[in-house]
Amino acid sequence: MGDFSGILTKEQILVTTEEALRRFGVAKTSVIDVARILNVSHGTIYRHFKSKNELLEGVTEKWLDEKIIKPLTAVCKDTSMEGPQHLQTYLRTLIELKHHYAREDEEMFKMYAKVTDEAADLIYKHVNHITDQMGEIITRSRIKSEEPSRLARTIFYATIRFHHPAHAYEWKSPTIYKEFLDVWTLLEKGFISEK
Amino acid sequence: MGDFSGILTKEQILVTTEEALRRFGVAKTSVIDVARILNVSHGTIYRHFKSKNELLEGVTEKWLDEKIIKPLTAVCKDTSMEGPQHLQTYLRTLIELKHHYAREDEEMFKMYAKVTDEAADLIYKHVNHITDQMGEIITRSRIKSEEPSRLARTIFYATIRFHHPAHAYEWKSPTIYKEFLDVWTLLEKGFISEK
Numbered sequence: 001m002g003d004f005s006g007i008l009t010k011e012q013i014l015v016t017t018e019e020a021l022r023r024f025g026v027a028k029t030s031v032i033d034v035a036r037i038l039n040v041s042h043g044t045i046y047r048h049f050k051s052k053n054e055l056l057e058g059v060t061e062k063w064l065d066e067k068i069i070k071p072l073t074a075v076c077k078d079t080s081m082e083g084p085q086h087l088q089t090y091l092r093t094l095i096e097l098k099h100h101y102a103r104e105d106e107e108m109f110k111m112y113a114k115v116t117d118e119a120a121d122l123i124y125k126h127v128n129h130i131t132d133q134m135g136e137i138i139t140r141s142r143i144k145s146e147e148p149s150r151l152a153r154t155i156f157y158a159t160i161r162f163h164h165p166a167h168a169y170e171w172k173s174p175t176i177y178k179e180f181l182d183v184w185t186l187l188e189k190g191f192i193s194e195k
Numbered sequence: 196m197g198d199f200s201g202i203l204t205k206e207q208i209l210v211t212t213e214e215a216l217r218r219f220g221v222a223k224t225s226v227i228d229v230a231r232i233l234n235v236s237h238g239t240i241y242r243h244f245k246s247k248n249e250l251l252e253g254v255t256e257k258w259l260d261e262k263i264i265k266p267l268t269a270v271c272k273d274t275s276m277e278g279p280q281h282l283q284t285y286l287r288t289l290i291e292l293k294h295h296y297a298r299e300d301e302e303m304f305k306m307y308a309k310v311t312d313e314a315a316d317l318i319y320k321h322v323n324h325i326t327d328q329m330g331e332i333i334t335r336s337r338i339k340s341e342e343p344s345r346l347a348r349t350i351f352y353a354t355i356r357f358h359h360p361a362h363a364y365e366w367k368s369p370t371i372y373k374e375f376l377d378v379w380t381l382l383e384k385g386f387i388s389e390k
Contacts, residue, residue, distance in 0.1 A: 084387060117364070143386055151386060154377040158353040166361035169312070182349040190385030191338055191346060192279060 008040060010048050010058070017059050018108070026111050031055065057122055060115040063108050064126050068097050076133040083141040084188055090137055091155070094130065095162045095180060102168045113165035131156050158187055203235060205243050205253070212254050213303075221306050226250065252317055255310040258303055259321050263292050271328040278336040279383055285332055286350070289325065290357045290375060297363045308360035326351050353382055 016037050020029045031052055035042040049055040075093050078086070102109045116123050134152035138145055145151040161167045162180045170176060211233050215224045226247050230237040244250040270285045297304045311318050329347035333340055340346040356362045357375045365371060 145386065150377065151381075154374070154381050155386075157356050157374055158378045158381060160362075161352050161355045161359075164356075164361075166359075167355075179349070179352055182345065183353045186346075186349050186353060186382055186385070188385050188387050190381070190383050191340065191350075192383050 008038065008044060008048075013038070013045060013048055013055070014058050014062050017055055018063070021056075021059065021111065022107055025107060026056070026114070053118075056111060057115055057119050059108075060112050060119070061122055061126075063112065067101060067105075068094070069126075069129055071097060072130065072133060076136060084143060086141060087134065087137050087143070087155070088184055090134060091159060091163075091184070092180075095159070098163045098165070098168075099171045099176075102165070102171060109165065109168070113168065116165055127156070155187060159183055203233065203239060203243075208233070208240060208243055208250070209253050209257050212250055213258070216251075216254065216306065217302055220302060221251070221309070248313075251306060252310055252314045254303075255307050255314070256317055256321075258307060262296060262300075263289070264321075264324055266292060267325065267328060271331060278338060281336060282329065282332050282338070282350070283379055285329060286354060286358075286379070287375075290354070293358045293360070293363075294366045294371075297360070297366055304360065304363070308363065311360055322351070350382060354378060 013034065017029070017034050020033050020037060023029075024033065031045050031049075032042050034055070035045050038045075045055070049058060072090065072093060075086075075090050078089075081089055131149065131152045134156065135149040138148040138151055143151070159180065161170065162176070162183075173179075208229065212224070212229050215228050215232060218224075219228065226240050226244075227237050229250070230240050233240075240250070244253060267285065267288060270281075270288050273281070273284075276284055326344065326347045329351065330344040333343040333346055338346070354375065356365065357371070357378075368374075
């Protein structure tokens with residue numbers, strides 16, 4: 001608790017909301033709870049976020065940036081790798097992060113899955129961020145492509161079973177990683193041998 | 196309405212349940228409603244289906260068999276096609292059927308999407324049916340594969356965005372079919388040109 005009324009930033013509200021969500025769950029956390037913990041009036045919160053939904057979106061965006069985009073950016077910038085191997089490592093990192101948080105940070109993952117269904121703009125931005133980085137890797141690599149960003153998006157779509165939260169229930173399967181590698185090999189080599 | 200008490204079959208219960216679901220919606224249809232329409236006691240229904248859920252699964256299985264598997268079987272058996280073209284037509288038919296029913300038979304599609312989340316056995320059987328037929332087409336075709344059923348399953352997974360009901364909200368996009376063709380071309384040819 002603390003008196004933030006003078007200097008309260010969006011960031012502080014988001015950090016506090018995330019704490020409240022972990023403690024009480026998404027359904028039971030209200031804007032009033034967040035205001036109470038921050039020792040401000042709920043009007044102060046509403047000045048920054050117009051509704052509980054907007055607050056949840058803010059937390060999800062922050063969570064995606066920190067937990068998914070930040071480590072992915074490190075992989076994207078890693079110049080020790082190149083070509084298909086770099087792209088595969090990038091995608092594998094995306095998949096491993098999603099599977100990890102689906103297991104280990106269930107409350108936040110469930111919220112992210114819910115927001116995916118509802119906050120089209122936020123998810124559009126998130127997917128663009130990832131496919132842009134994939135496109136960068138393709139451009140720098142020896143993968144021949146006239147349209148790197150289109151190829152990036154196509155690979156993203158073809159692997160969606162392994163990173164889209166709607167498929168989280170399939171990630172518990174012991175063969176899921178082997179199935180990703182099968183898809184990856186097919187994307188790399190194609191199934192038509194007579195070219 | 197009619198007195199079916201003597202000769203009531205599972206099939207008749209399922210047909211009546213489907214009618215009731217269309218009329219009242221999934222949430223508002225009870226086993227008692229179905230019994231009332233059939234003019235039997237609800238005990239008679241419970242003799243065939245142990246719960247409302249089992250009844251819904253029965254209707255979904257019937258719906259999938261009639262609306263999806265039946266036309267797909269016709270494509271699978273069509274000897275006028277062969278090779279990748281046959282496989283693509285099969286998959287395109289699967290996708291077009293799913294998109295069609297998501298638009299035109301919303302109540303039943305929503306139920307099928309719900310059952311997909313919950314009735315693992317039913318969906319496992321449905322997916323096996325489809326990947327078995329894809330495997331058959333691969334075996335008969337000039338597609339070289341040492342494990343046709345594994346290749347079939349891998350292609351099924353790589354195209355899941357276009358036929359899994361969790362992605363139905365993405366099917367409204369005007370570019371969805373073009374995106375499927377991009378994925379298909381990638382699966383056929385692969386992205387590595389130097390082989």
